[in-house]
Amino acid sequence: MQLDDFSSWLNHLRCLYPVKTLIHLGAGRGSAIQNYVLWKIPHVIFIEAETQLYKRLLQITEPYLEWSVHQAVIDKEEKTSLFYLANNTNESGLIQPESQKKRWANLKTKSVYKIKTIKLSTLIKQYPENIQTDLNWLIIDCLPAFDLLKSCENYLEQIEVIIARVTINELEGDIDGISRIILEQFLINHQFQYLTQKNENNQIITQVIYVKKYALKLDLSVKNLETAQQQVQAVTQEKNTKVKSLETAQQQIQALTQEKNTNVKNLENAQQQIQALTQEKNTNVKNLENAQQQIQALTQERNTKAKNLETVQQQIKDLTQQQQIQLENMNKKESLSNQEFMKIEAQFNLLKELFSEKPI
Numbered sequence: 001m002q003l004d005d006f007s008s009w010l011n012h013l014r015c016l017y018p019v020k021t022l023i024h025l026g027a028g029r030g031s032a033i034q035n036y037v038l039w040k041i042p043h044v045i046f047i048e049a050e051t052q053l054y055k056r057l058l059q060i061t062e063p064y065l066e067w068s069v070h071q072a073v074i075d076k077e078e079k080t081s082l083f084y085l086a087n088n089t090n091e092s093g094l095i096q097p098e099s100q101k102k103r104w105a106n107l108k109t110k111s112v113y114k115i116k117t118i119k120l121s122t123l124i125k126q127y128p129e130n131i132q133t134d135l136n137w138l139i140i141d142c143l144p145a146f147d148l149l150k151s152c153e154n155y156l157e158q159i160e161v162i163i164a165r166v167t168i169n170e171l172e173g174d175i176d177g178i179s180r181i182i183l184e185q186f187l188i189n190h191q192f193q194y195l196t197q198k199n200e201n202n203q204i205i206t207q208v209i210y211v212k213k214y215a216l217k218l219d220l221s222v223k224n225l226e227t228a229q230q231q232v233q234a235v236t237q238e239k240n241t242k243v244k245s246l247e248t249a250q251q252q253i254q255a256l257t258q259e260k261n262t263n264v265k266n267l268e269n270a271q272q273q274i275q276a277l278t279q280e281k282n283t284n285v286k287n288l289e290n291a292q293q294q295i296q297a298l299t300q301e302r303n304t305k306a307k308n309l310e311t312v313q314q315q316i317k318d319l320t321q322q323q324q325i326q327l328e329n330m331n332k333k334e335s336l337s338n339q340e341f342m343k344i345e346a347q348f349n350l351l352k353e354l355f356s357e358k359p360i
Contacts, residue, residue, distance in 0.1 A: 006198035009209060011232040014039050017160050020134035021045070025074060025120070026142030026165070028053055028090050030060045038239065042066055043131050047123070049073045049083065049115075050092050075117035076150040083115040093142055095178070103167065103204045120152035133158070140164045141207075144178040146186060156190045162210045168199070180208060 019041045024032060027046040036044050044067040048054045054071040061067045073083060075094060086097040087108045094117075097107040124132055138159050140148050145164040149156070166180040184194060192210040199206045 006196055006207070006209070008232075009196050010035075011235075012229070013161055013209070013211070015231050017136065019137045021131050022137040022139065023047065023120070023124070023135065024139045024141065025148055026090075026093075026140065027057055027069075028141060030057050032139070033060055037064075038235070043134065044068075045070065045124075045127070047072055047074060047120075050085070050089055053089060070123060072123060073115050073117045074120050074123070074148050074151055076119065076147040078116070078118055078122065080114055081117050082112055084109050085111045085113075095143055103202070120148060121154055124152065124155060136160045138162045143167075146178070146183045149183070149186065153190075156192075160212045162187065162192060164208050164210065166206060166208060168204055168206050180206065184208075184210075 019039055021043040022036070022041050023045045025047045027048045030046075044061075044064070046057050046061065046067070046069045048057055048069070048071060051071065054069065057069045061069055073081070073094065075081060081094055082096075083094065084092060084096050086092045087106075087110050088097075088104070091097060091100075091104070091107055097104070097109050100107055124135065132155075135155060136159055138149075138152075138161070140163070142148070142165060145166055149162075149164075164183055166183050167178050169179060169181075187210050191213045193213050195209040195211050197206045197208040
């Protein structure tokens with residue numbers, strides 16, 4: 001077990017001394033909320049001064065009815081002070097950003113406005129007595145931690161664990177209460193003992209864990225520590241199992257979504273094919289109708305021509321009959337004419353004979 005590991009210490013401490021009521025000063029963007037949910041803390045009081053971060057906290061904590069969020073500026077005295085909004089929102093507060101140039105070269109003031117401060121003890125008293133008496137963890141995630149602790153000094157006797165954000169060392173021109181040295185001396189006087197710390201990214205700010213001397217119980221047997229570690233390991237394993245189950249569910253959802261998208265695409269393609277086939281069918285039906293109309297027109301034309309042909313054939317037949325009749329009539333006339341001619345010729349010959357027998 002790595003006793004200098006900050007997260008490991010937190011897990012051991014919260015198992016050995018379950019959190020009843022926790023106050024988080026300077027909660028910021030709510031990055032610690034996931035741990036608080038995992039720890040199943042009954043009551044958490046978040047305090048944040050910056051308006052946008054306060055609104056974000058309200059949204060994140062909305063599902064947790066026993067938790068509360070306050071927009072307030074905590075100080076050791078209740079008065080009107082200047083609040084400095086920094087270009088790094090997390091460093092906004094009662095300390096002028098430019099005073100920290102030796103630590104943050106690029107930290108600047110965006111705006112300044114007046115605000116009324118309130119003591120932490122005053123805010124705590126707004127809660128029911130059971131929540132006040134259950135307060136046993138205090139997290140100070142802003143500067144100066146010393147002034148903020150002074151504002152709730154009468155509650156330090158019941159608090160068992162304090163996590164404070166401080167500067168690693170003192171620099172010339174620092175305001176009181178910003179460094180670890182001043183804070184630690186104050187807490188030693190209140191029976192707290194240093195446990196461990198974790199430096200932030202810039203290595204000039206650190207988070208320090210202090211535990212009440214009577215509550216530290218470093219004389220616990222190895223067996224008790226192993227039991228606590230096993231509890232932490234079980235919780236971690238349960239968390240990992242849930243995470244794995246969640247990942248599996250997400251993969252299944254992704255696969256189902258992909259399958260759904262494929263089916264939708266196939267359906268769209270089928271609909272396009274049906275539409276194309278319907279269009280082709282409609283075209284074929286139209287062409288068939290046109291062909292039928294053409295056949296009907298040709299049939300009608302054929303019938304008309306056939307009728308005309310029958311008429312012509314009848315006319316030819318009639319003409320042929322007329323010609324035959326005329327020819328027969330002509331033949332009859334010719335026959336009669338021949339007979340007449342033969343008669344005339346016979347008469348002529350007779351007259352000729354007569355005239356030849358009698359001389360003139």
